[in-house]
Amino acid sequence: MSVIGQSVRRAALDRFAAGRGRYVGDIDLPGMATVAFARSPVAHAELLGVDTEAARAMPGVLAVITGDDIASFAPQPSLWNLPGQNHSGLKALATDRLRYVGQPFAAVVAVDRRTAEAAVRAIVPQYRALPIIADMDAALRNDAPCLYDHWSDNIVARPRWQAGDIAAAFDGAALVVSDRFTTQRVHPCSLEPRGVVVAPDLDGESITVWLSTQSIHQVRAGISECLGLPEHRIRVIAPDVGGSFGMKACIYGEEVVLAFLTHRIGRPLRWIETRAEAFVASTHGRDERVDLAVAFDADGRIRGLRSTIVLDKGADPYATSMGTAWITGAVMTGPYRIDTIDIEALAVVTNKTPTGAYRGFGQPEANFALERALDIAAQRLGLDPADLRRRNLVAPSEMPYPTPTGIVLDSGRYADLLDATLERFGYDDARPAQSSSRRRTGVGIACYAETTNFGPSPLCKLIGVDSGGFDITSIRMEPSGHVRVFVGQTPMGQGIETALMQVAADELGLPIEDISIVHGDTVSSAYTAYASGGSRGAGVAGGSTALAARRLRERILRWGAHLLDAPLESVRFVQGGVEVVDMPTRRTGIAEIAVAAYKAFSTPEGLEPGLEDRAAYDPPALAIAYGCVAAEVAVDLDTGKVTVERIVFGHDCGVQINPAIVEGQVIGGLAQALGATLFEEMRYDDARPLTLSLQDYLLPLASDVPHVELVHFETPTPFSPIGAKGVGESGTIGVPAAIANAVQNALGTASPLVTLPLTGERVLASLSSEAKA
Ligand code: MCN
Ligand code: SMO
Structure with a gap:
């Protein structure tokens, strides 16, 4: 029986549940x-x-450094570098200018945390206030001061996509829907904050860095670049990572500073981010505004789409630079047949914490705009929102369908999944909205198409990621017959290690107990140029793991033939061994083969002693997952409070390796999206952050998450050897639009909801517009 498709229990779960996780903060080294x-x-x-x-002067303080001490460092690297993009040139510690609340400008080393924190409070910066660029409008004003003296404005880059005759598409339209859709700035809030431990190695030249990260190889390259230390002298290890959600993808200044200091002081060092620090020191997510105009025929068919996207990148375009806005532009046409477009994406710098990758990475922002616009259009054209979507969804017969931004919708049954989701939801009976004087209910839907299996090297090159998008897996069968799989992916809660065990077990016909995964160490695990992220673990690392396991299987087969003294053509690989075709008594088991391969008094023609192999996999294109979200909400007309009563979530991530993990991924992402739809928001007053603790920053509680039903389709992608598309971000994408559409359905003709989160205030404001109308 195949191990793929089984809900194999995750190995680490019991360890985590029993409190035996080993995070960076648990590492204690002598003299640290x-x-x-x-x-x-x-x-x-x-x-x-x-x-x-x-x-x-404080007792217990070992060193204090400021920006001047690291003047010789190279600037903090950024992960994306679009052609023509502006760079800040900023280093790990500020020198001449402070550009956001929370920007580090000095570091203290002390014998313990209390002393270090007391010393930090004793450091006094002398500064002169400068005019503040509080938001994207301020950044874009003609007379705005430049945040960087060497830039001519505050724009990081502005890629544009154009196709078809856009003027004609709009001129001949029966309806144009146009509005400004805003997705707020959020704090990723992983359970485990960031943390770094560094130690000098015994050779006195090399260092080891333990880091809560999803990007061990990029961080190694980044530290190397900043410090001018060769990569082989830096070992980066990710121990257990307690959530990262994209926020731990980039190279932060803290790890660079600690790497430098450990060298200088010759002692192991630790920095663990405090919860309060995390609100300003770790990258935020979203903060995008999408101006969108969609032109329709009278029957609801989309004729063309115009959009200008603005991303508030915060004070520094490092991290993933323009990435979020670029993806928003690239996926703006969603799962629909749209060939005429004019889309421009801008990222601007402001005086706030830098934004970076956050689960969904630009796609919830695009989806919120497009799916709200489709609902507004349906209402104006007198069409059912589901019908309007059906008329525009790309059909399987049109696939692979190249979108005008260069994405290929590779596979799937978009309209069938919409229908199946609506049927489970009971959509036809659920509309129209019910109301009473105090409370109204509404239903809403949203469809999405999602880029997953991030990679193809040509795409990485196009957007200026400084490496190809492949994954490498090395695989070794030990003399005991146990198989170790060395991967480049980093578990951060998403269960990738279990999924990859399943892939290897499946290819090798072995029980899952016979496989273990080695990950998260630049010395002992495999190299992956691009990190964990972009929902690529299952499809891309699953691909390299399947290919490596197939090569190992071929070796086992040849060793088997050798031991059986039979020609290669006459043997076959079976569960647990190799046998001569049609002569099952002439059989040798994996255990015997493994021992023979290592003892090797004689070796099969063309092989060497031992049993190991490797493979790289670079997908030919992104794999496009898709889905449909149907939501039912209740709106309290006195307070504007929205309660999500029920969600049916239909999705297709291709072949599911582990259905239980897939379900957990979808529901986890959905819960995060619920928070971002209803109440999560990093609030600022003139660039001064107001939400600095979990008292002010509202995360969803278990009781906020409604009953969720899932509908699964499994259309294998041709762009992965195992047919898997990603799912780690799927839960985040369609939920904001589906809930907003449901709230709008409840509110009826009130002014359109176009801004997230859907706070009581905003809902009441929309309602009062109805009263006036
Ligand atoms: N899976 C599967 N079959 C598929 C696809 C996925 O069984 N066809 C399972 C695998 O166990 C896989 C997991 O679902 O590990 C997620 O798959 P995938 O979409 O390939 O994503 P990655 O493994 O690359 O994980 C990264 C992704 C991203 S980009 C973010 S952001 C995110 C997410 O996953 N951050 C997370 N999910 C998270 N979940 C947790 N608990 N914590 C995070 O920080
Ligand atoms: S935001 Mo996920 O790390 O691509």
């Missing part, structure tokens, strides 16, 4: 000192000097 960072208290200022004298 603690680092704390002094961070900017202001949004924008000229930094005139930093008085560190009092801090240095």
Whole structure:
């Protein structure tokens, strides 16, 4: 029986549940000192000097450094570098200017955390306030000051996609829907904050870095670049990672500073982010505004689409630079047949914490705009929202369907999945909205198409990712017959290690207990140029793992023939061994083959002793997952509070390796999206952050998550050897639009909801517009 498709229990679950996780914060090394960072208290200022004298004099303080001490460093690298993109040139510690509240400008090393934090409080920056660029409008104003003196404006880059005759598409339209759709800034809030431990190696030249990250190889390259230390002298290890959600994808200044300091001080060092620090020190997500105009025929067919996307990148375009906005532009046409477009994406710098990757990565933002626009159009054209979508969804017969932005909709049954989801939901009976004087209910839907299996090297090159998009897997059968699989992916809660065990077990016909995964170490696991992220673990690392396991199987087969003294053509691989075709008594088991391969008094023609192999997999294209979300909400007319009563989530991630994990991924992503739809928001007052604790920043509780029913389709993608598409981000994409459409359905003719989150205030404001109308 195939192991793929089985809900194999995740190996790490019991360990985590029993409190036996081993995170960066659990690492304790002899002589280890603690680092704390002094961070900017202001949004924008000229930094005139930093008085560190009092801090240095404190007992227990081992060192204090400022930006001047790292002046020789190379700037913090960014993961995406679009052609023509502007760079900040900023280093790990600020020197002449402070550009956001939370920007580090000095670091203290002390014997313990309390001393380090007290010393940080004793560091006094002298500064002169500068005019603040509080938001994207301020950044784009003609007379706006430039955040960087070497830029001519505040724009990081502005890629554009154009296809077809856009003027004609709009001129001949029966209806044009046009509005401004805003997705707010959110805080990714992983359970485990960021953390770094560094130690000098015994050779006195190399260092080991333990880091809560999804990108061990990029971080190694980044530290190497910043410090000018060769990569082979830096070992990066990701121990257990307690959630990362994209936020731990980039190279932060903290790891660079600690790598430098451990060298200088010759002691192991630790920095563990505090929860309060995380709100300003780790990258935020979203913060995009989408101006969208869609032109329709009278029957609801889409004629063309115009859009301008603006991403508030915060103070520094490092991290994933323009990536989020680029993806928003690239996926703006969704799962629909749209060939005429004019889309432009801008990222601008402001005086806020930098934004970076966050689960969904630009796609919820696009989906919210497009799916809201489709509902507004359906209402104006007198069509059912589902019918309007059916008329535009790309049909299986049209696939592979190249979208005008260069994405290929590879496979799937979009309309069938919409129908199946609506049937499970009872859509036809659920509409129209019910109302009473205090409470109204509504239903809403949203479809999505999602880029997954991030990779193809040509795409990486196009967008300026500095490596190809392949994964490498090495595989070794030990003399005991146990198989170790060395992968480049990093588990961060998504269960990739279990899925990859299943892939190897399946190819080798072995029980899952006979497989283990080695991950998260630049020395002992495999190299992956691009990290974990882009929902690529299952499809891309699953691909390289399947290919490597197939090569190992071929070796086992040849060893088997050798041991059986039979020609290769006459033997076959069977569960647990190799046998001569039609002569099952002439059989040798895996255990005997494994021992023979290592003892090897004689070796099969063309092979060497031992049983190991490797494979790289570079997908030919992104694999496009898709789905449909149907939501039922209740709106309290006194307070505007939205309660999500029920969600039916239909999705297709191709072949499911582990259905239980897939389900957990979808529901986890959905819960995150629910928070982002209803109440999560990083609030600022003139670039001063107001939400600095979990008291102010509302995360969804278990009781906020409604009953969720899933509908699964499994259309294998041709772009992965195992047919798997990604699912790790799927839950986040269609949920905001589906809920907003349901709330709008409840509110009826009130003014369109176009801004997230859907707070009570916003809902009441929309209602009062109805009263006036
Ligand atoms: N899977 C499967 N069959 C498929 C697809 C996926 O069984 N066809 C399972 C696999 O166990 C896989 C998991 O679902 O590991 C997610 O698959 P995939 O979409 O390939 O995503 P990755 O493994 O690359 O994980 C990264 C992805 C991203 S980009 C973010 S952001 C995210 C997410 O996963 N961050 C997470 N899910 C998260 N879940 C947790 N708990 N914590 C995070 O930080
Ligand atoms: S935001 Mo996920 O790491 O692609």
